[in-house]
Amino acid sequence: MLGQLIRLARISHKLTFEELAERAGMSRGLLHRIEKGDPGCAIGSVFEVAAIVGVRLFDADQAALAKGVTSNETTLALLPKSVRKSTRSVKDDF
Numbered sequence: 001m002l003g004q005l006i007r008l009a010r011i012s013h014k015l016t017f018e019e020l021a022e023r024a025g026m027s028r029g030l031l032h033r034i035e036k037g038d039p040g041c042a043i044g045s046v047f048e049v050a051a052i053v054g055v056r057l058f059d060a061d062q063a064a065l066a067k068g069v070t071s072n073e074t075t076l077a078l079l080p081k082s083v084r085k086s087t088r089s090v091k092d093d094f
Contacts, residue, residue: 020052
């Protein structure tokens with residue numbers, strides 16, 4: 001669930017893997033494993049990424065957690081698979 005929340009927050013903030021990994025000081029591969037929920041990731045790295053994207057770490061209500069997982073899966077299915085920075089420059093001089 002934490003990996004889903006991190007991915008959802010990263011996409012919502014329109015951050016690419018590269019940008020978030022750079023901010024957290026880790027490799028893209030580690031960030032990818034964190035988002036996939038790999039239990040082999042260091043918990044400190046997971047907490048660091050969660051803090052950067054603004055994910056709440058603790059919630060004691062099991063029903064809320066289960067509902068959150070379902071909601072996150074639905075939301076993630078609707079979001080794009082990846083985030084890319086626009087290469088077009090916007091002409092905003094009026």
